[in-house]
Amino acid sequence: MIAVFRWLLIAASFVMAALFGLAFHLQYWRWRDCFNELGRCYDPVDSVVYLEQSGMIWGGLAFMSASFALALWLLGRRRRPR
Numbered sequence: 001m002i003a004v005f006r007w008l009l010i011a012a013s014f015v016m017a018a019l020f021g022l023a024f025h026l027q028y029w030r031w032r033d034c035f036n037e038l039g040r041c042y043d044p045v046d047s048v049v050y051l052e053q054s055g056m057i058w059g060g061l062a063f064m065s066a067s068f069a070l071a072l073w074l075l076g077r078r079r080r081p082r
Helices: 002-027 053-079
Strands: 040-043 048-051
Touching: 002 053, 048 053
Parallel strands: none
Antiparallel strands: 040 048
């Protein structure tokens, strides 16, 4: 039962990492050349102001989620009897 919970936790962490990575791409990476000295980028088509700081937030969350899932996976492989 614990193994099932661990695999569900790993899968959920990878899904969260993918979603945070998508948010990183949509909120920061596409606009990385547009930011001014204040760290803002205005998109006149959608009337949205993108902030440069969002890249660190979304990228950090994606990295932490992927690292957590990878650590759980590696610890699970190490404990498995052969």
